[in-house]
Amino acid sequence: MKLKIAVLPGDGIGPEISRVGVNVMKAVAERFGHDFEFEYGLAGAAAIRTVGDPFPEETLRLCKDSDAVLFSAVGDPAYDNNPDAKVRPEQGLLAMRKQLGLFANIRPIQTFPGLEDKSPLKEEIVKGADFVCVRELTGGMYFGEKFESDDKAYDTNMYTRPEIERILRVAFQLASRRRRHLTVVDKANVLASSRLWRKVAQEMEKEWPDVTTDYMFVDNASMKLIQDPRFFDVIVTENTFGDILTDEASVISGSMGLLPSSSIGESTPVFEPIHGSWPQAAGLDIANPLAQVLSVAMLLEHFGLAEEGKAVRDAVDASIRQKVVTPDLGKGGKSDYGTEAVGRWLTAWICSAAV
Ligand code: IPM
Ligand code: MN
Numbered sequence: 001m002k003l004k005i006a007v008l009p010g011d012g013i014g015p016e017i018s019r020v021g022v023n024v025m026k027a028v029a030e031r032f033g034h035d036f037e038f039e040y041g042l043a044g045a046a047a048i049r050t051v052g053d054p055f056p057e058e059t060l061r062l063c064k065d066s067d068a069v070l071f072s073a074v075g076d077p078a079y080d081n082n083p084d085a086k087v088r089p090e091q092g093l094l095a096m097r098k099q100l101g102l103f104a105n106i107r108p109i110q111t112f113p114g115l116e117d118k119s120p121l122k123e124e125i126v127k128g129a130d131f132v133c134v135r136e137l138t139g140g141m142y143f144g145e146k147f148e149s150d151d152k153a154y155d156t157n158m159y160t161r162p163e164i165e166r167i168l169r170v171a172f173q174l175a176s177r178r179r180r181h182l183t184v185v186d187k188a189n190v191l192a193s194s195r196l197w198r199k200v201a202q203e204m205e206k207e208w209p210d211v212t213t214d215y216m217f218v219d220n221a222s223m224k225l226i227q228d229p230r231f232f233d234v235i236v237t238e239n240t241f242g243d244i245l246t247d248e249a250s251v252i253s254g255s256m257g258l259l260p261s262s263s264i265g266e267s268t269p270v271f272e273p274i275h276g277s278w279p280q281a282a283g284l285d286i287a288n289p290l291a292q293v294l295s296v297a298m299l300l301e302h303f304g305l306a307e308e309g310k311a312v313r314d315a316v317d318a319s320i321r322q323k324v325v326t327p328d329l330g331k332g333g334k335s336d337y338g339t340e341a342v343g344r345w346l347t348a349w350i351c352s353a354a355v
Contacts, residue, residue, distance in 0.1 A: 001303065002035040006066035006268070008059065008096075010044040011089055012277025013287035013339075014072035020289035020343030021070055021296050024315075027347040028300065028308050039066065043096065044074025044089035044277070054092025060099055063268050068299050071096075071272035072292060077279050089277075097137050101266030103163070104170045105135040105242065106298075107259065107274055109229075109249045114320050118254025118329060121226060126252050131232035132178070133249060134171040135242025137263055139163045140193070142239050157193045159238065164200045170264075171236035172208045181233035182213045185221045185241055197238065218245070225249055246274055255328045257288025260295035262302060269302060271295040285338035288326040290316055293346060315349040 005025065009018035022038055029036045041059035048054050054074070063069050074089040096102070110130045116123040136159075144156030168184075175182040184201045186194035198215060205213045216224065218241045224231055225245065229252050237245065250256045256275040263270040273291030281287050293316060301309035319325060324345045327335045337345070 010074040012279040017292040018072040021292040027350040045076035055095035069270040073277035075277035102263035105137040129229035134236040140239035175234040179233040185237035271299040
């Protein structure tokens with residue numbers, strides 16, 4: 001298969017994990033005889049510094065001209081503590097989501113055999129947890145009308161029926177292919193926007209009789225995620241709730257560095273880790289590249305390359321089994337392997353399919 005990939009390494013640890021992701025894709029191309037072409041674009045603080053825009057027109061064009069985007073991370077502490085900053089790296093990510101119409105963000109949460117003890121939760125609670133959070137990504141407070149002055153500020157949490165319907169459709173479809181259990185997470189006891197979500201979901205539920213649909217308030221869901229994560233199969237929720245719940249859910253896996261995501265919608269799909277740019281670790285060769293590598297697996301699977309995706313997942317499982325991991329997953333937070341070494345091991349494994 002011929003695929004053109006737009007690579008956006010971004011900031012912080014982004015370039016390091018991006019290199020590993022690209023090398024893994026090259027290894028897959030070599031082993032399975034595909035033709036993957038990579039073209040690089042600027043995003044985030046790196047783009048602000050170079051051209052003054054966190055998501056330049058040229059990057060948008062590159063994304064639109066590509067089959068998929070392999071994104072890494074954006075964010076820079078220089079902007080975090082400056083509420084007056086006019087442009088922020090994160091605006092680049094939000095602009096990309098909006099301009100590519102990426103309304104559905106799929107975040108699978110799983111535990112990895114051999115890493116159960118990495119979670120701060122008890123092993124008997126997290127073992128076998130396996131669910132997907134479908135986060136709405138182009139609406140809600142992130143994009144609603146805003147106002148900001150020294151005395152007053154607000155963000156508007158607005159959703160329209162078509163926006164709710166299209167994300168629910170993705171979630172129902174996913175649930176019907178999995179264990180057929182969908183949990184709609186909202187705050188319908190307080191928020192008008194949530195009440196519309198619930199109303200639309202209750203209408204659509206009838207079209208999916210084979211899916212068991214239940215409804216949970218977001219505060220309750222945040223507790224249930226920790227108490228009984230195996231309860232969940234597919235969660236669907238609005239942008240802000242999905243942002244918060246998926247960071248929380250990452251502690252089930254044991255490391256933020258393990259969770260990939262795909263964002264799909266009207267234009268080119270984007271594949272990216274759920275973690276941020278971890279600026280403190282930039283250049284130290286300690287960042288876990290697995291979330292990026294698993295994002296590559298999701299990319300391959302998106303294009304129907306199931307065997308290729310499995311090869312990548314098998315390589316990840318093997319590296320964990322053989323303890324070829326970065327310090328976050330090592331014993332006592334230590335490891336002899338860095339980002340690059342883990343990447344080399346994974347590509348060698350994929351090329352030879354046995355180590
Ligand atoms: C995420 C991130 C982003 C978000 C930030 C970097 C804007 O936290 O992808 O979850 O809030 O959506
Ligand atoms: Mn987040």
